[in-house]
Amino acid sequence: MLKAKNVIPKQRLIVFTIVVVISFITLIGRFFQIQVYQHNTYQTKAEANRIKAVMRNAPRGLIIDRNGKILVDNYPTYVLSCIPIEIEDKDALIKLISKLTGLDSLFLRQNYSKYYRNRFSPTRLAKDLSFQHISVLEEHKSELHGIQITQFPERYYPTQISGTHFLGYVNEVNQNIRGKISDKKQYELGDLIGWHGLEKEYESELRGDKGVKYIEVDAFGREVGNVDEYKDIPPNPGNNLKLTIDAKLQLLLEGLMSTYQGVAIVSNPKNGDILSYVSSPSHAPDLFTGSVSSETWSNILNNPGRPLVDRVSSGLYPPGSTLKMITALSLLDKKLIDPKWATTCTGSYFYGDRTFRCWNENGHGEVDLRKAIAQSCNVYFYKVVQRLTLTEWSETCKQFGFGKKTGIDLPMEKTGVIPTSDYMNARYGRWGWSKGVMLNVAIGQGDVLVTPLQMLHYINQIATHGNANLLHLVHKKPEEPSRRPVFSSKTWKRIERYLTAVVYDNKGTGKAANPNIKNVIISGKTGTAENPHGEPHAWFVGYGKKENDIVSVAILIENGGHGGETAAPIAREAFRSHFNNSALNIETSNSDY
Amino acid sequence: MFFNANNKISELSYKIPAIVIILTAIGLFSLYSVSQHQGGDFFHSAFSKQLIFVIPSIIGFLLIFFIPRHIIHNYSYVLYVFAVIGVAIPYLGSHIAGTYRWINIGGIGFQPSEFAKWILILALARYLSDHNIEMRRITSVVIPFGIALIPTAIVLKQPDLGSAVIMIVPVMTMLYWAGSRPFHLFILVAPLLSVLTAFHTIPFTIWAFILAIVIFFSRPRLLFGVSLFFTNIFLGLLWPVIWNSLRSYQQNRILTLFKPDLDPLGAAYQIIQSKTAIGSGGFIGKGWGMGTQTHLKFLPVQESDFILSVIGEELGFISIMVIFLCFAYIILKILKMAYDSNDRYFSLVLVGVSTILLSHVFVNSAMTVGLIPVKGLPLPFISAGGSFLVSCYMMIGLILNIGDTSRS
Known part of the structure; x- marks a missing residue:
């Protein structure tokens, strides 16, 4: 069956046999040389001169604000650990340590099992040792065989700002976390790893690379001295992270927001630098450092304000009237509206089988586009929005970046919801919705949900006539968004004039946002967003211009009532602080990438 | 082509399976020693894993051994x-x-x-x-x-x-x-050597001489011989230029292939510790479970690539000799089968399998004693590694199935 009769010349078998024999003679010869001939040399080496490579931690990079102020620093703490194999009686040792330092022996024992990897690796018993602890342990060193005290850099927050929602925090690597890390070489149990916020997003930058130190140890693994044969590899410290945050402004806004639940964010629309990033309520940034008492922890978890949630990038809210510029821009662009055209607002509007209300129950009287924006008239928008299709409207929303992530350099961001006809069909069925939804979305209600960060990007695009760049927290070259809103310069300028009227008109809803500083022009829009959780949410989005300097804000006060009354005054303080300090702040740091 | 399982078993040479079992046992014996100090769960230790993998290995062996040979061919x-x-x-x-x-x-x-x-x-x-x-x-x-x-x-x-x-x-x-001409094989390997030696003048000069001598004695047509020589030299000379024109990440990509990346502590350190372990073991070894290099964790990747260092330290030169003689016996026996086989296909398969085994044994062992740079290759039947153990048993099943030609 199998064809090809096999005839192999004997010569080939001989060649192969010779190769095999030579290979094994080489190996056996080499092993003989090392094991028998040079045995004594290696014996001495193994007995007396054991070289052990020890990993050295690299200090994590610092996080600094735009003016070089340190926001997150490293602080040396002292860690008590033991080498299991060197301990004769673990229970007695723990009892003695507990007696000397007053540390709970149960706590020490728990740590021992938590950090234990093998008999030869240092196993952590306690950290954050006080100087009393260290001195008493040093005094009794002769009785405490097998323990060591080492320095460990802990995260430390030198300023008064919280900033925890963007700074994030680090976590200690435990067995569970380590199992999931792909690059295990860089993480030992008890090391720090970025767990949230910028600490997580920029982990590879901040972390640095571990170094190796070669030490000589005796037959029991005890340190004897240093080694000259191998060069130590020094740890490579992590890179510092320079943020666009202005610590001073951040502190101010955190203070102003402390009595509210909500968001206050400030940015430079031109390059996308975020100057302030406040989500309130917040918690101390060092909450996750060291041990948290269960009382503090349950307070945080049970706080109805949910301080752990970052409202800026992952809070979803109806935008209310602040979204009206989308409708206005779409209509102007498609020439579906004459800005001079006026209609009468009686306080309500009847469409289909229901009544749509204006916030001003007495009505605004004769309303044109300027007045509709300045005084935030809903009825005007109920009427004009009917000239648009849902697709046209949602398309404009998407140009402004709604319905997708803003691309901020943080790990968790939500996309929000911009209803399209596909969305509505999927949610309510093909015949389950009608043109009436346009009346709701026109004033930023209904199914529309946005994050405050998206609102900031939106107002930035208006402030720069569509030239704003992506929002970011770490100082870097501005990045272009994937889509930009495109309108004629005339249209942009018209909307801008109307937004200025919001702040400067006698009956403008945003008057409270005006800081009254010479040469500074403020434009903006208020919003009062109805929601199922009680009082409406108060919004203010806007920007201030002084020659070339522009700064934008987005303020949200949950259940704060009218935007003009609660949100706008906070914006005013942000403008005031910025323009009174602007000569120092913005001009200097715009250029140095 | 009559297939009879009883026949097959009765004609089976018991020597190779017996040796394979001895080698596997030595491996498990050493892995047990290594597992002692690895901490954690015993059932997840290298020893337990390897022990469990003996079962699929034997199944794999039987599977290949009993498949009719013509099916393998087809x-x-x-x-x-x-x-x-x-x-x-x-x-x-x-x-x-x-x-x-x-x-x-x-x-x-x-x-x-x-x-x-x-x-x-x-x-x-x-x-x-x-x-x-x-x-x-x-x-x-x-x-x-x-x-x-x-x-x-x-x-x-x-x-x-x-x-x-x-x-x-x-x-x-x-x-x-x-039956290929050795010269043809040489032509195919030559460019690789030209490139590899091109980084230093001395190896490159030596290589150029060897190249010239081989071409001279193989007596190809003059034009072919001359152009072959100069193509290789030219490639060698050009290579540093090509290399430098690569971007650094591209260079790194090539270098990582040759760079031992098993451990951040560095390859030189691994070799020194491995040699110290083997050397200090001496003729009879320090005794099972007594290797200080092994148990104080000086020895890197001791359960797989450096298992031979553990054996060298704890069980001594005598055990290393036994292991090498076992391997040499298996490999030479397979070659003999290949020579005796009257079917060309089976003969070639046998040669191929013996080459795989020899390469593994040689590269792994030579690495542990610093004869060649660190390469991540395990030692057949002994190193921890489930897939490799199963694969090795299947190879043995294969050679025993097709090796005995008296039946065809």
């Missing part, structure tokens, strides 16, 4: 296609330990490249036995290299230089066995 190319797909599949999954070597099936990592090693041999043997007449032409040398290069390139990209080497070396031995 399906050589089909298996080859599956093997190529197999080594490519890990790219669809995620990085494991920085490589694409593994397929995860129900929590158990599975390394297709281990099986591809001997499946490739089947395909090569099939090609060479079907095209045996024109063996002295250079084209018959080029196609087998092509067959081998497809899986080799994929494995190289994983990156797994060790396995790639194991895939390419059998092509050489099988071609020689099939």
